[in-house]
Amino acid sequence: MTEQWQYLLVMAACLLVTVPLEFLGARVYRNPARLARAVLPVAAVFLAWDAIAIAARVWTFNPRYVTGLRPVFGVPLEELVFFLVVPACALLVHGCVRALLRRSGQPSGGRLR
Template identity: 55%
Template sequence: MGDRWQYLAVLAACVVVTAPLEFLGSGVYRRLGTLARALLPVLAVFAAWDLVAIARGHWSFNEAFTLGVVLPGGMPVEEVLFFVVVPVCAVLTYEAVGALSRRPADRRERVGRG
């Protein structure tokens, strides 16, 4: 794999590794409206933060490791995807852990009623 695909490959790996968690939790991908409402503020704040840092010369991206698709302001498309993929993976993980941690309590409750 060429160096230009590395950032995108890492993001894809994050999605692939956490995708099965969709079936353990409450269905993050099945609630796209709720997911979008959670993601949009994160995307807006961190994209603005990056754009300011890029404009001031405090932050840059090595073009050798990105596809070269740069949005207005100098931000590579992979960075915007990062602000979507990482929070989605975090929400998937959070929901799956929550669902798994509730299961033993649900079982004890059912056994106690039995």
């Protein structure tokens, strides 16, 4: 396996580790519109931020660890995937913890909308 796939493999591993949480009550993937409303605006901001930093040569990526594909504003594919996967995984963890707390009768705080 070449090193250029490492970043994407880490993102895939993040998904694989957290997908089972959906079945424990996270209910993230069951509502894709809600997931998109939570993830896409923030991803857009960080995508723009990265694009500006890359264009200004403030931020770089080691070509050894990325595929070289830069589909949006010169931002590597791996970074774009990061902006989508990590928040989705965080929402899965949060949703699962809330579901488990609800089942145990523990207060789980306010509802996120």
